[in-house]
Amino acid sequence: xxxxxxxxxxxxxxxxxxxxxxxxxxxxxxxxxxxxxxxxxxxxxxxxxxxxxxxxxxxxxxxxxxxxxxxxxxxxxxxxxxxxxxxxxxxxxxxxxxxxxxxxxxxxxxxxxxxxxxxxxxxxxxxxxxxxxxxxxxxxxxxxxxxxxxxxxxxxxxxxxxxxxxxxxxxxxxxxxxxxxxxxxxxxxxxxxx
Amino acid sequence: xxxxxxxxxxxxxxxxxxxxxxxxxxxxxxxxxxxxxxxxxxxxxxxxxxxxxxxxxxxxxxxxxxxxxxxxxxxxxxxxxxxxxxxxxxxxxxxxxxxxxxxxxxxxxxxxxxxxxxxxxxxxxxxxxxxxxxxxxxxxxxxxxxxxxxxxxxxxxxxxxxxxxxxxxxxxxxxxxxxxxxxxxxxxxxxxxxxxxxxxxxxxxxxxxxxxxxxxxxxxxxxxxxxxxxxxxxxxxxxx
Numbered sequence: 001x002x003x004x005x006x007x008x009x010x011x012x013x014x015x016x017x018x019x020x021x022x023x024x025x026x027x028x029x030x031x032x033x034x035x036x037x038x039x040x041x042x043x044x045x046x047x048x049x050x051x052x053x054x055x056x057x058x059x060x061x062x063x064x065x066x067x068x069x070x071x072x073x074x075x076x077x078x079x080x081x082x083x084x085x086x087x088x089x090x091x092x093x094x095x096x097x098x099x100x101x102x103x104x105x106x107x108x109x110x111x112x113x114x115x116x117x118x119x120x121x122x123x124x125x126x127x128x129x130x131x132x133x134x135x136x137x138x139x140x141x142x143x144x145x146x147x148x149x150x151x152x153x154x155x156x157x158x159x160x161x162x163x164x165x166x167x168x169x170x171x172x173x174x175x176x177x178x179x180x181x182x183x184x185x186x187x188x189x190x191x192x193x194x
Numbered sequence: 195x196x197x198x199x200x201x202x203x204x205x206x207x208x209x210x211x212x213x214x215x216x217x218x219x220x221x222x223x224x225x226x227x228x229x230x231x232x233x234x235x236x237x238x239x240x241x242x243x244x245x246x247x248x249x250x251x252x253x254x255x256x257x258x259x260x261x262x263x264x265x266x267x268x269x270x271x272x273x274x275x276x277x278x279x280x281x282x283x284x285x286x287x288x289x290x291x292x293x294x295x296x297x298x299x300x301x302x303x304x305x306x307x308x309x310x311x312x313x314x315x316x317x318x319x320x321x322x323x324x325x326x327x328x329x330x331x332x333x334x335x336x337x338x339x340x341x342x343x344x345x346x347x348x349x350x351x352x353x354x355x356x357x358x359x360x361x362x363x364x365x366x367x368x369x370x371x372x373x374x375x376x377x378x379x380x381x382x383x384x385x386x387x388x389x390x391x392x393x394x395x396x397x398x399x400x401x402x403x404x405x406x407x408x409x410x411x412x413x414x415x416x417x418x419x420x421x422x423x424x425x426x427x428x429x430x431x432x433x434x
Contacts, residue, residue: 016256019252019255019256019259021259021263024259024260024263025263025267028263028264028267029267029423029424030418030419030423031418031419032267032418033418033423033427034417034418037414037430046268050264050268053264054257054260054261054264057260058253058256058257058260061253061256062245062249062253065245065249065252065253066241066242066245076417076418076419125242126242129239129242129246133246144243144247145247148243148244148246148247148248149247149248168201168204169201171204172200172201172203172204172205173197173200173201175200175204175236175239175240175243176196176197176199176200176203176236178239178243179200179232179235179236179238179239180196182235182239183235
């Protein structure tokens with residue numbers, strides 16, 4: 001991993017993470033048209049392209065916010081292939097219809113592949129996490145939410161009108177429950193939690 | 195057992211342990227790989243939770259921002275205007291009339307609309323190499339017939355992508371289509387900055403000959419990070 005040199009296009013990642021409108025606009029101007037024409041040429045329309053692009057940008061945002069995204073290849077390739085693969089997955093999910101896929105953009109470039117895999121695993125983990133979080137009881141969700149948004153556990157206790165000891169314990173156990181579900185479910189998946 | 199572990203994990207992560215407790219816990223981690231793995235997972239979920247809640251507001255702002263930028267990028271092209279029934283008749287006749295005038299003019303893009311190649315700057319002021327200066331002046335004055343032979347003589351001893359490119363444009367302007375194609379095709383294979391410009395040149399050759407389909411195919415090979423991509427996109431839209 002020592003030779004992972006960060007590409008100068010990292011500025012797009014940082015720009016997304018900081019919600020920089022100029023960067024987002026330049027992504028739309030420079031990189032989006034190619035994605036749109038790819039999706040249009042592969043059984044999709046402009047609205048579908050628009051959705052795929054937004055989803056991919058949000059995944060990149062999330063990964064960047066978790067400080068886990070260091071670009072080692074051009075943004076163009078990374079972004080295009082993420083959109084492309086997301087679109088192909090949607091086609092697979094939604095269709096028994098005959099779909100024409102033109103596949104001239106296969107990447108054999110290793111840094112890109114590695115980065116795509118990282119982002120896709122990140123996204124899968126995120127989805128699993130969100131799903132399992134929703135499964136938690138309302139009380140657990142509330143305690144966790146307050147624990148991470150209020151300044152101290154004392155405040156959480158006060159807000160919920162319970163003792164400090166109770167919220168500490170509740171928070172630990174709810175996080176534990178979530179951890180367990182995620183671990184159990186990820187065993188069925190193609191990836192493992194580290 | 196598990197439950198107790200979770201309480202301990204959280205205590206450790208929140209710095210809620212005494213020094214001795216901490217040492218004992220770290221020792222346990224190093225001796226019991228299963229507990230260590232559980233702890234790793236717990237830590238990761240904790241980080242996900244933190245990310246979920248602390249970034250929530252920012253994430254929503256980001257989503258909104260992306261949505262609005264996407265909104266201006268994808269301009270609605272199908273505007274539906276509701277008309278009162280009787281107006282349809284009026285509208286239809288107006289459309290018919292307009293169509294007669296507009297349709298022919300508007301159906302396909304025109305070479306001249308896109309024939310805005312950049313001017314040449316071969317020579318810095320004060321560094322005049324005569325033939326380069328002459329070629330530059332003739333080319334910028336659109337005197338292509340004069341520029342062509344000068345380009346040819348320069349290319350004989352100094353074949354650079356830049357000179358080839360402007361030579362190609364001069365050939366295109368004087369309708370030497372095949373020669374121009376040859377020059378751009380050679381440039382297209384190179385790795386110089388003129389590679390995409392050569393593709394654009396090739397596309398315009400097709401546009402000039404009203405070969406709209408081929409023109410479009412060439413345009414689609416221009417990567418979207420090209421500095422003139424706006425122009426490419428504009429022409430592509432008109433060709434659709």
